[in-house]
Amino acid sequence: MRRILRDLKIMLMTNLWIVPVVAALVGALFYFVAPPPPMHARMATGAPSGGYHAFAERLRDELEKQGFTLELVQSRGSQDNLTKLESNEVQLALVQSGQELNVSDEEREKLAGLGVMYREPLWLFTSRKVKFEHLSDLMSLRLGVGTENSGTLAVTSALFEANRIDSTQYPATWQKVGGSRAANALIAGELDAAFFVGPAENALIQRLAASPDVRLVSLRRTSAYLARLPYLSELQVGEGMLDMAQNTPESDIVTLGPVATLVSGESFHPSLTPLILEAARTVLKNGSLLDPAGQYPARPPLSLKTLSEADYYYDKGLPILQRYLPFRIASLADRYIILAIPLLVLLFPLFKAIGPIYQWRIRARIYRWYKHLREIDQRLYKGTLPNDLSAEISRLEQLEDELARVEVPLSYSNELYELHMHLRYMIERLQSYQQRELKSQEAS
Structure with missing residues (x-):
């Protein structure tokens, strides 16, 4: 068990370089991801006794189940609602169809239709x-x-x-x-x-x-x-x-x-669209005296631009994650998944390189010792070693002691022991060469 823990420690220490790399990539993910949508919005509703206000109260109660707060703002009617949208006093408003034609094209471009809620x-x-x-x-x-x-x-x-x-x-x-x-x-x-x-x-x-x-x-x-x-x-x-x-x-x-149209202003977060429309569908699911069940919400009038999120909702329904998860969790996951895909694309080759790099770094601990053996071997071949080899032998024995303190995983022990054998071989070779030299000097 102790050996396994030591090998694990060696592996972690050898691959510490990947920690700052992954931290930088994850930091970039959090930096570039869009902030989560707010869980609060203001909606202009008209007079308290009107149909707009009654519908808005039901919508507010339904949204509360998702932890979303819809603040209702009383107004003097559709035209006043448009004014409040243009001034960003509210993010949502119920507007009677045709009223949007009374604003300039420039101001109308800032508005978006989320859907028709019911007929009026x-x-x-x-x-x-x-x-x-x-x-x-x-x-x-x-x-x-x-x-x-x-x-x-x-x-x-x-x-x-x-x-x-x-x-x-x-x-x-x-x-x-x-x-x-x-x-x-x-x-x-x-x-x-x-x-x-x-x-x-x-x-x-x-x-x-x-x-x-x-x-x-x-x-x-x-x-x-x-x-x-x-x-x-x-x-x-x-x-x-x-x-x-x-x-x-x-x-x-x-x-x-006309029809009652839910309209959003510039300050409305588009990601809230499916949440709002699904709550409206729940409120209107049973229909009314004049509107059949399940008919509303419906696509907004052509006089208003439509958010892409609204188009997706009418074509395919709720986004996949929001079908199974609460809105707050699903919206966060959706944002991070979009940026996590390129992050994984970058991390895949990075983690794939861990094995070869780890192998190279472990073997580098062993192979760097061969540099000394190679130098001595070349000097033996060229005959440039000094007459007194005691210093070289002492140096190799010192290296042998240092080598005994080198730690490598168990799977690389064979290469470490081979180095021990080669080092001992070189020491014995020098000792043999030294003895021949001494005998040669005594004979002469």
Whole structure:
């Protein structure tokens, strides 16, 4: 056992040169690898009573299971969300499709669409006494078109502009109100009609659907609107879909609506994309009243660039490591594996050279002694040795003593003993030569 430990010690001491080499390569790996993505992000969500905020709360709770903190930031709507993204106040935001067209191309290039989360129907509720066929019928009514900078106002303005009615032509009876304020006014009879945008499950929409004082009406000429406003989509709403007890709507209707798109800004770490999208898929897996199960998230609108990580997710799903490991571990492993491959390529020939180098260094401990024997042998051949060989013999005997203290692994002992034999042979040869010289001198 002691011999084995001694051989191991010799091997380690002989190959100590590889320690700084490997340390330098590993140091380079840690230096050049990208830092891990942050486990925190801020997301603009809109008003607390809106559909965006409700979805963001569910997304936040799902991300907490992975140890990720999503901080929700209230805003005044989609346009405000875009402003917060452009100023890097938040990293994520829900934005109504079509709103991105209102920013400059330069600013839009800084944004990226992660995916469509769900559809946002445009609901037109009117009082029971109102007769509605076309948007022009609203000109004489007290109408709520949505609050300033809201997604509702953006959609209604686009519809009115398609009918050549711009904001300068809005009647004085039209009010820029929306949300709870518009719903309260409509139910109280202070408004004749009002537009709302939000999921069918939204508490505000459900409240209006359950009210006996208002009714949900259908939009017409949807094909004409879609041809002019491609960021909208058509939605079929069946009879009683919103409220079966109140039978809202009273018959099958058609409406239009944008989609809620999750958008990232410049400060968003792209590696978080699969984590966010997978959490969104879990939140939306059961679908909704209008969206089938498993349909969302979906690819973002073409008006926004898509991150390569999002493309990979929609094409192939989660990265392989994230399918089996927690996100934090998988993301670290993924980064180090990328740089570990070239590191292994460098280390493979390095470790392959350990054997020959080790063999050469061990044998060098033995073979360097042959230099002295070779010198004496050449001087014997040339006849240049001094008459008195006592000094040379003493020198070789001293070398023999030093050689006894040389340590080599057991597998190289035969070469060490051969050196002992050769050294002893040279000593005996010199001693024999010395005796012949002495006899020759005595005879003369």
